[in-house]
Amino acid sequence: AQSVSQHNHHVILSEAASLELGCNYSYGGTVNLFWYVQYPGQHLQLLLKYFSGDPLVKGIKGFEAEFIKSKFSFNLRKPSVQWSDTAEYFCAVLLGSSNTGKLIFGQGTTLQVKP
Amino acid sequence: DGGITQSPKYLFRKEGQNVTLSCEQNLNHDAMYWYRQDPGQGLRLIYYSQIVNDFQKGDIAEGYSVSREKKESFPLTVTSAQKNPTAFYLCASSKGMVYGYTFGSGTRLTVV
Numbered sequence: 001a002q003s004v005s006q007h008n009h010h011v012i013l014s015e016a017a018s019l020e021l022g023c024n025y026s027y028g029g030t031v032n033l034f035w036y037v038q039y040p041g042q043h044l045q046l047l048l049k050y051f052s053g054d055p056l057v058k059g060i061k062g063f064e065a066e067f068i069k070s071k072f073s074f075n076l077r078k079p080s081v082q083w084s085d086t087a088e089y090f091c092a093v094l095l096g097s098s099n100t101g102k103l104i105f106g107q108g109t110t111l112q113v114k115p
Numbered sequence: 116d117g118g119i120t121q122s123p124k125y126l127f128r129k130e131g132q133n134v135t136l137s138c139e140q141n142l143n144h145d146a147m148y149w150y151r152q153d154p155g156q157g158l159r160l161i162y163y164s165q166i167v168n169d170f171q172k173g174d175i176a177e178g179y180s181v182s183r184e185k186k187e188s189f190p191l192t193v194t195s196a197q198k199n200p201t202a203f204y205l206c207a208s209s210k211g212m213v214y215g216y217t218f219g220s221g222t223r224l225t226v227v
Binding site: 004006009032034036043044045046049051090092094101102103104105106107108 | 155156163205213216218
């Protein structure tokens with residue numbers, strides 16, 4: 001069955017540290033990939049997405065992710081985190097066509113940034 | 116402002132009772148989705164609907180039912196057959212996956 005794995009369940013960093021959150025998927029076909037973020041008390045919101053083209057995708061708030069097809073990975077990165085980045089992060093894979101598909105989410109990674 | 120409204124925010128029910136969670140959107144999106152969020156398990160798809168009067172089971176549909184009589188509304192009923200209904204339920208909609216999902220604020224259901 002198709003699945004998405006986020007290996008880091010809970011990450012604690014100090015401000016200005018670099019961040020990399022892992023995401024791997026198991027699906028042999030064409031994939032479209034997303035990262036969502038859930039700040040405390042807020043809705044889930046889209047951070048960035050990959051559909052095609054440049055495998056290095058830039059999102060909001062200085063985040064970026066790199067799609068590496070050979071490794072079935074879509075890791076999220078940020079060079080220098082801030083306290084306001086404290087949130088839960090979800091990787092997701094789109095199964096099906098871009099019009100009628102559904103998202104499969106990973107387990108989520110809780111990021112805690114210490115001031 | 117356009118968005119998705121889930122109500123109520125908190126819901127308490129006795130074991131054995133059915134309960135319906137509301138999800139309304141004014142975004143004119145065709146597709147709507149219900150997910151269940153549990154700690155350490157991420158979001159799991161319960162049901163989804165691509166168009167009015169049509170819906171499909173997701174990965175964990177057992178013990179749940181939905182209807183899609185109007186484009187704007189996609190209510191989820193948690194039935195007494197759901198073995199572990201206490202969870203956070205999220206509704207989402209989309210106008211096309213290239214845009215991703217728009218999420219509601221969720222309903223936390225506690226069954227006692």
